[in-house]
Amino acid sequence: MADQERMLNDLARQVEKMTIELHNLQTRVNDLEKSPSSSMIKSLEKIVQRSTDPTFYQESPTYNSNLSSKLPEEFSATDLPKFKPTDDPRFHLRGFRATMALKGIDMSLFPIVFPLSLEPVCQKWFFSLPDKNTTTWEDITQAFMTRYKGNIQTQTSLRELEILKQGENEGFTTYLARWKEAAATLVSTPTEEEMVKTFISNLQPKYKDHLKYMGLTTFEKSIALE
DSSP, rough: HHHHHHHHHHHHHHHHHHHHHEEEEHHHHHHHHHHHHHHHHHHHHHHHHTOOTTTTTOOOOOOOHHHHHSOTOOOGGGGGOBBBBBBHHHHHHHHHHHHHHHHHHGGGHHHHHHHGGGGGHHHHHHSSSSSGGSSHHHHHHHHHHTTGGGGGOOOHHHHHHHTTOOOTOHHHHHHHHHHHHHHOSSSSOOHHHHHHHHHTSSSOOOHHHHTTTTTTSSHHHHTTOO
């Protein structure tokens, strides 16, 4: 009986010691969670979690205040040229900058206002970009040109006009309109007289034989003779 009593007392002391140690360990864990370093770790964990969550959205608190404090009261997004997915990005950027200059809007607001000049499908692309690609106006123009560089229209060369022949069953005025539309994309245009000569040489024989000896120098006279 005495031996059993000693064993029970030893077991009780061990349980009490373990209880004290567990309590001390819990206290240390609680103190660690309350420390600044632990708080920073939790904040970093949340940031990482949010950055990998496609459904998470957080708006900068300065976004709306910056926009409303600097834009003119009469400004309207309807004044901006609208970019379609098939448009030339160079022309849109020029039109956007010109409109913003006429409205007296500071260049620092270009990154905020620019997406308002895009059609909805293009806005989806823009808002899917990481922040690093939309921080500055330079970042935006680079990303925009890279995305839509396939839309850049090539310039018509004079050689292309020289081989732009009238179709066998194509009417005179129809061909004239098609030819002038192609000629409008020339950067360095020859004189109208030279263009008229090139145009006449590309006509079907029944028109060419009639016009080539008449000394025409303008398209206006060519239309009058049709």
